[in-house]
Amino acid sequence: MALEGLHHITAITADAPRNVDFYARTLGLRLVKKTVNFDQPDVYHLYYGDETGTPGSILTFFEFPHAAPGRHGDGMPYRVPWRVQGPDALEFWSRRLGDEGVAVSRTDAGLLFADPEGLEHQLVADDAPDAPLAALAPDIPPEHALLGFAGVRAYAADGGASSTPLLEALGFTASAGGHDTWQLAGDARRASWHYDAPPGRGRQGAGSIHHIAWSAADDAELSRFREIAAGAGARPTPIIDRQYFHSVYFREPSGVLFELASRDIGFDVDEPEQTLGEELKLPPQYEARREQLQRALTPIANPRATA
Numbered sequence: 001m002a003l004e005g006l007h008h009i010t011a012i013t014a015d016a017p018r019n020v021d022f023y024a025r026t027l028g029l030r031l032v033k034k035t036v037n038f039d040q041p042d043v044y045h046l047y048y049g050d051e052t053g054t055p056g057s058i059l060t061f062f063e064f065p066h067a068a069p070g071r072h073g074d075g076m077p078y079r080v081p082w083r084v085q086g087p088d089a090l091e092f093w094s095r096r097l098g099d100e101g102v103a104v105s106r107t108d109a110g111l112l113f114a115d116p117e118g119l120e121h122q123l124v125a126d127d128a129p130d131a132p133l134a135a136l137a138p139d140i141p142p143e144h145a146l147l148g149f150a151g152v153r154a155y156a157a158d159g160g161a162s163s164t165p166l167l168e169a170l171g172f173t174a175s176a177g178g179h180d181t182w183q184l185a186g187d188a189r190r191a192s193w194h195y196d197a198p199p200g201r202g203r204q205g206a207g208s209i210h211h212i213a214w215s216a217a218d219d220a221e222l223s224r225f226r227e228i229a230a231g232a233g234a235r236p237t238p239i240i241d242r243q244y245f246h247s248v249y250f251r252e253p254s255g256v257l258f259e260l261a262s263r264d265i266g267f268d269v270d271e272p273e274q275t276l277g278e279e280l281k282l283p284p285q286y287e288a289r290r291e292q293l294q295r296a297l298t299p300i301a302n303p304r305a306t307a
Contacts, residue, residue, distance in 0.1 A: 001224060002171050004186035005130075006149045007215035007245070007261040008047075008058035009080055011119055014067040014206035016044050016298045022115050023048045023059065025303045026100050028137030028145060031277035032267050034302070037062050038242060041286045042296045050133040050148065053244075053267040053276065055215045056189050057133035057148040062210065065298060069118060073202020074157050075255025077209040079120040081110070081150040081192070083132070085143055086125045092144040093123055117207030126150050130189045137304075151192030152212055155202070156254035160195035163252045167193070169232035170214070170225065184214065195254070213247070213259035222248050225260050234258075243283050244269060278305050 013019040024031045032053035037045045043064055049057040059080070072078035084090060090111050097104045097113055105112045110124040123146070133148030156163070160179040167174070167182055172193060175181040182193040191214075204210065216222050219239060226236045226248045234250040245261045252258050270281050280297070282290060 001217075001221060002186040003184055003225065003260070004215040004217075004263070005056055005184055005189035005191035006152070007055040007213040007259070007263060008049075008060055009077070009149070009152065009212055010060045010062065010210045010259075012067060012070065012204065012206055012208055012210055013046075013061045013063050013117060014065060014069075015117070016046065016061075016063040016065075016300050018116055019046065019061055019063070020300050020302065025137075026097070026102070028135055028140040029057075029059065030135040030137075030304055031302050032058075033244065033281060034277050034279065034300070035243075035281045035283070036286065036293060036297070038283055041282075041289070041293060044297055044300075046300075047244075047267065047277070050135050052273060054133050054148070055261070055263040056130070056191075057135075057146075063298065064206070067206045068203075070205030070208025071201075071203040072118075072120075072155060072198075072208060073200050074155050074198035076198075076202040076204075077152050077154040077212055077256060078196075079122055079153040080209075081122040081124050081153070083126040083128065083130070083147040083150045084123050084145075085132075085147065089144040090123055090125060092141070096140075115207065119207045119209070122150075122153075124150050128190060148189075149191055151194065152209075153194045153196055154212075154254070154256055155198035156195040156256075157198055158254065159197070160254060163195075163254050166229065166232040166234055166252050169228050186215070189215065211249070211257035211259050213261040216260045216262050218262050218264040219246055222246060222260055222262055229260075278302055 029048035033047035047060045134145035172182040180195045236250040248260045
């Protein structure tokens with residue numbers, strides 16, 4: 001039994017139309033689900049990923065219109081590294097992002113840029129054996145598509161030292177000589193987890209990451225890892241039904257909100273694969289409020305809509 005790397009990453013946007021344009025058009029991800037925040041149904045929860053929203057490719061956003069910009073700081077994830085196929089893909093993305101007016105910098109670690117609200121991304125030519133998780137955007141050559149997450153970078157004042165017992169209990173492996181770089185690997189997928197020194201105190205807001213979800217198989221694994229997390233000092237929630245997966249939440253000691261999410265349900269549970277993300281999907285408890293919620297939600301245009 002092992003967690004299979006990342007399941008999804010959830011962040012905050014203040015501007016859903018601009019968010020969809022950047023992630024579904026500029027980056028070529030597929031909008032695989034348009035639903036609402038289950039705890040606050042008058043705001044969107046948008047999911048992007050590969051063609052089916054495979055765990056390991058899923059980036060999601062809560063839209064809180066008019067939210068103030070966030071500030072990355074201590075106890076917060078701040079950068080999302082993605083896998084791409086190689087140097088040619090990095091060159092493609094350098095040109096494409098530059099043509100879109102996105103500031104890009106090249107480093108030995110890959111290509112760095114940020115979305116319109118300041119959420120940092122990194123493209124890395126990664127030779128990991130994980131299966132590629134690519135969306136099929138019509139104007140992005142398949143060999144240059146984003147291939148799923150390589151990991152996440154977070155800020156922690158103690159370099160992650162306080163999180164060591166919990167991470168080790170969950171199956172993370174530390175790099176030699178420190179507490180700052182970790183790997184979480186299952187049979188099929190792996191992801192890195194890295195702590196950096198923070199620039200100061202942070203603030204949740206537009207462009208900040210809300211939580212990080214790691215991939216569990218099903219409720220049986222969620223129950224077992226919930227026990228493991230509690231035994232290592234975390235305070236996990238009960239298993240919560242999120243319709244497309246089941247989840248357990250807790251904070252690791254530096255303050256980052258972790259989620260364990262199951263991969264046994266999927267986004268085609270309430271709409272066909274060929275039209276994922278085109279219609280507003282509501283959990284059953286909010287279906288009676290559909291007209292009211294549709295009036296409250298920001299209109300958005302899906303560049304991959306079939307109609």
